[in-house]
Amino acid sequence: MRKKVILITGAVGEIGQALIQSLAESDANDLLTLDLQPLPADLQHLSTHIQGDILDKNLLTRLVTEYEFDTVFHLAALLSARGEFAPELAHRVNVEGTLGLLQLAAEQSQRRGDPVRFIFPSSIAVYGLPDLETKARDYFVREWDWNHPTTMYGCNKLYCEQLGAYYSRHYQQLAAASPVMLDFRSIRFPGLISAFTTPTGGTSDYGPEMLHAAAQDNPYACFVREDSVIPFMAMPDAVMALLKLAQAPRERLTRTVYNITSFSLTAAEIRDLVAQAFPNAIISFEADGKRQRIIDSWPAGLIDKAAHRDWGWEPAYGAERAFNEYLIPNIMKRYRDV
Ligand code: SER
Numbered sequence: 351m352r353k354k355v356i357l358i359t360g361a362v363g364e365i366g367q368a369l370i371q372s373l374a375e376s377d378a379n380d381l382l383t384l385d386l387q388p389l390p391a392d393l394q395h396l397s398t399h400i401q402g403d404i405l406d407k408n409l410l411t412r413l414v415t416e417y418e419f420d421t422v423f424h425l426a427a428l429l430s431a432r433g434e435f436a437p438e439l440a441h442r443v444n445v446e447g448t449l450g451l452l453q454l455a456a457e458q459s460q461r462r463g464d465p466v467r468f469i470f471p472s473s474i475a476v477y478g479l480p481d482l483e484t485k486a487r488d489y490f491v492r493e494w495d496w497n498h499p500t501t502m503y504g505c506n507k508l509y510c511e512q513l514g515a516y517y518s519r520h521y522q523q524l525a526a527a528s529p530v531m532l533d534f535r536s537i538r539f540p541g542l543i544s545a546f547t548t549p550t551g552g553t554s555d556y557g558p559e560m561l562h563a564a565a566q567d568n569p570y571a572c573f574v575r576e577d578s579v580i581p582f583m584a585m586p587d588a589v590m591a592l593l594k595l596a597q598a599p600r601e602r603l604t605r606t607v608y609n610i611t612s613f614s615l616t617a618a619e620i621r622d623l624v625a626q627a628f629p630n631a632i633i634s635f636e637a638d639g640k641r642q643r644i645i646d647s648w649p650a651g652l653i654d655k656a657a658h659r660d661w662g663w664e665p666a667y668g669a670e671r672a673f674n675e676y677l678i679p680n681i682m683k684r685y686r687d688v
Contacts, residue, residue, distance in 0.1 A: 352366075352415070352416060352417055352418040353380065353416065353417050353418065354379050354380075354417075354418045355379055355380045355381065355382040355398075355417045355420065356373060356378055356380070356381050356382070356419070356420060356421045356422075356630075357382050357383075357384065357413075357419045357421070357423070357424070358373075358381060358382045358383045358384070358397070358423045359382060359383075359404050359424050359425055359426040359447075359567070360384075360385060360404075360424070360426030360427060361383035361385045361389065361399070361425065362383075362387040362388070363385075363425055363426070363427075363590050364389070364548075364549055364585065365425050365471060365542065365545050365585070365588060365589065365592070366383070366385070366423075366425050366541065367393060367546070367547055367559060368544060368545070368546070368585050368586070368588070369395050369423060369425070369592060369593075370393050370397055370583070370589075371393070371396070371467075371560075372385065372589045373593070374396040376593075377672075379420055379421075379442070381395040381397035381398070381657075382397065382398050382399075382400065382413070382417055382419075382581065383398070383400070384399075384400045384404065384413075384426070385399070385426070386401065386402070386501045387401070390554065392527065400413070400571070404426050404443070404450065404451065405442060405443065405450065405452065410454055413459065414457075418458065418462065418525070419454075419455060419458055419466055419589045420466065421467040421468075421469065421596055422455050422466060422467070422468045422469065423449060423469045423592065423596075424448060424451050424468065424469070424470050424471075425471055426442060426443065426447055427443060427447075427471075427503070427506075427637070428440040428443050428474050429503060429549070429550070429551040429552040429645065429650065430503040430551075430552055430553045431551050431552055431553045431641060431644075432550070432551030432552075432643060433501060433502040433503040433551075434502065434644075435639075440503055440585070441502060441506060442673045443512075444503065444506035444510065445509060446504050446508070446635075448470070448499075448506075448510045448513065449513060451468075452514060452532070452534075452627055453517075453519045455468050455517075456517050456521050456531070456533060458532075459529070459530045459531060459532045459533075460530050463508045463530050464530065465518075465530055465531060465533035465598055466518075466519075466532045466599075467473055467532075467533045467534065467535065467539075468514060468518070468532050468533065468535070469535050469536070469592055469595065469596050470510065470511070470514055470534065470535070470536040471537055471592070472491060472507045472508075472510070472511050472536045472537060472538045472539070472607060473503070473504065473507050473535070473538055473539055474538060474539070474648045474649060474652065475501055475502050475503050475553075475644075476497055476499050476507050476508040476511070476538060477491055477493075477496045477497065477498075477499065477504070477648055478496060478497075478498035478647045478649070479496050479647050479648070479649060480498075480647075481506060482646055483497075483646075485646065485649065486650070489649075489651050490649070490650070490651040490652060490653045491609075491651070491652060492609070493538070493605065493607055493608070493609050493653075493688045494568075495649075496649065497614070500541060500643070500644060500647045501553075501644055503596065504594040506518060506574060510609045511536050511606070514534035514536055514606060515606040515607075517531065517534060518531050518532050518533055518606060519531060519649060527648060531678065533600060533604060535549060535595050535596065535598075535603065535608075536606055536607045536608070537582065537591055537592065537595055537607075537609075537610055537657075538607060538610070538652070539610065540554075540580065540581030540582050540583050540608045540610075540611050540612070540614075540652060541553075541554030541557050541580055541583070541585055542558075542582070542585055542588050543557050543558045543561065543582055543585065543672070543677060544558065544585035545585070545676060545677045545679075545681050545684065546603060546680065546684065547585075548562050551671070553641050553644045553645055553648075554580060554582070554645070554648075555575055555621050556572050556617060556620075557582055557615075557617075560572060560617075560620055560621060560624050560633055561624050561677060561681065562630040562678055562685075563631075563633075564567050564624045564625075564627075564631035565681045565682065565684070565685045565686065566605075566685050568633035569599065569631070569633070569634070570631075570633050570634070570636075571635070571636040572617055572632075572634065572635045572636055573636065573638040573641050573642070573647050574617050574631060574638075574642050575617065575635060575637045575642060576617050576618035576621070577616055577617070578617045578633050578642065578645050578646070579614055579615065579616045579617075579649065579650045579651070580590045580612065580614065580645060580648045580649070580650065581611040581612070581614045581649070581651055581652050582608070582612065582615055582620075582669075582672075583612040583665065583667075583672075584611075584612065584665075584667040584672035584676050584677065586666065586667065586681065587666055587667050587672075589610055591610050591657075593634060594661055594662065594663065595608065595657075595661055597662075598660065598661035601662050602654070602660050602661060603661065604656065604659075604660055605656055605660070608654065608656055608660070609652040609653060609654045609656070609658040610654045610657045610669065611651065611652040611654050611665075612665040612669075613668055613669040614650055614651045617635065621633045621679065623669065623670075623673045624673075626673075627673065627682075629679040
């Protein structure tokens with residue numbers, strides 16, 4: 351008998367670490383985690399961890415013989431800034447990696463006659479607004495607006511959303527028997543901010559970096575202009591959303607891809623919230639034209655009505671609460687032991 355598990359790829363990333371903790375607290379199936387890196391020591395007892403590459407076909411084949419994946423949280427990806435330094439590598443990891451896992455989940459859905467739930471984090475990077483005038487005018491965007499990404503990562507995410515919809519609706523559509531399809535569900539996240547981890551290789555990293563630098567008494571030069579605005583979300587809400595979408599009754603879902611958001615802030619507003627908590631923070635603004643262009647192409651806000659309506663999405667943290675009740679107290683504990 352193969353063991354029924356929840357598979358988390360990219361488990362050592364920011365979302366992965368937070369998700370492992372939440373899933374381990376629930377009475378969900380056992381966790382199987384996969385990442386190029388080892389799990390941090392404090393998470394090791396919570397899952398069976400495989401240190402390996404999602405592009406390693408032999409490894410995936412071996413895992414399928416041992417485990418039945420009930421739900422897959424496919425988090426492994428190269429983020430937007432890193433992807434611009436290595437676009438082809440980003441494509442391999444973000445697209446070919448996703449394709450391999452979709453195929454594996456599709457085959458498993460057929461074999462067991464029950465759809466594998468495939469949960470996929472997408473991103474505001476799938477949007478590409480042409481200029482700041484349009485960004486100010488179309489402040490809040492719907493899922494189907496401005497799907498013209500300017501980064502390899504954004505292209506990859508947009509395409510993988512489509513691939514997921516294909517595998518869950520049309521896979522092998524001309525084959526004789528109609529197969530049981532997988533159940534693909536995706537969330538477009540805004541920039542995420544965690545109190546416990548810092549991101550690497552993203553373009554929205556200036557938000558969390560400003561905060562974590564101030565808490566450690568390090569000066570920080572923000573790489574975008576003060577008026578740069580994109581939506582953000584506290585990590586607990588991101589994890590809650592993944593779990594909520596994964597648990598939603600399938601018949602309630604009218605889309606495969608959902609926007610979600612919590613609050614939109616300018617870089618100056620983030621600086622002000624950080625400075626309230628850390629009055630000695632030294633934060634300057636030294637816009638880097640290239641990363642600035644990417645942030646300027648991302649929307650200022652998202653319309654997440656469909657997520658509210660279909661699966662009851664509701665963020666617990668607005669900006670003030672995210673900073674005052676989650677980020678600042680936990681960061682104080684982490685770096686200052688208070
Ligand atoms: N936070 C991500 C990035 O900046 C976007 O999904 O790449």
